[in-house]
Amino acid sequence: MELEKRKHPIGVFEKPSVITAQQLKEWIKDIAQFPYILKATVAPLTAEQLQLTYREGGWTIQQIIHHCADSHMNAIIRFKLSLTEDQPVIKPYPESLCAELPDSxxxxxxxxxxxLEGVHSRWHALLQxxxxxxxxxxxxxxxxGKSFRxxxxxxxxxxxxxxxxxxIQLALK
Structure with a gap:
């Protein structure tokens, strides 16, 4: 499988020209369900399987899980800042470097x-x-250098x- 397909197995995010209420509802459902789907996917894995990667030089399954926790903690804070401040400038973080830290x-x-279960539960409640x-x-x-709605x-x-x-599914194949 070519490198780009392994790097972005579902393609890159493309914002629809119009975001409908139905589309938003589906996205919110995805966010609500993610921790449960993830947990069901990785629960039966061994310590060795958690070290599998989806591509050469890519993160291990373990690193992906820790990255999602890091990323989604930042996400809910970005939402809260946006709801309580006027166009806040968010603080990015070095994802690749964080994925290399010992806790990842x-x-x-x-x-x-x-x-993830806690953050997504609160995030879903906020989104709802x-x-x-x-x-x-x-x-x-x-x-x-731009704003995001x-x-x-x-x-x-x-x-x-x-x-x-x-x-994770690619790494397990």
Whole structure:
């Protein structure tokens, strides 16, 4: 399988020209279900299987799980900042470097699975209560030099969940 297909097995996120209420509802459902699908996928894996990668030089399954916890903790904070401040500038973090830290490479996945369950439960509750105008609120991502609306961010994180589940499935093949 070619490198780009392994790197982005479900393709890259493409924001629809119009984000409908139905599309948003589906993305919110993806976010709600992710920790349970992830846990069911990785629960039967051995310590050796958690060290499998989806491509040469790619992260291990263990690193992917810890990365998702890191990423999604940042995501809910970005949403909360956007809902309480006017166009906040968010703080990016060096994902690749974080994935190489000892807690991502050597620490058991149980803690990150618990983090994901808790964060996604709260995030889902927040998303469910947001009004249509709330999804128009934005944050500025300095790494990209642009602002992101929360409806687009919801879609991007839905994609992020599926993207890394696909990485884990590739690693297990």
């Amino acid at each position: 490479k050597n620490f058991p996945i149980a803690a990150s699975l618990s983090i 209560e947001m009004k249509a105008l709330d999804f128009n609120r934005t944050y500025i991502h300095p790494e990209y 929360l409806d687009e961010a919801t879609g991007n994180y839905s994609w992020h969940c599926k993207h890394h589940l696909a990485h």
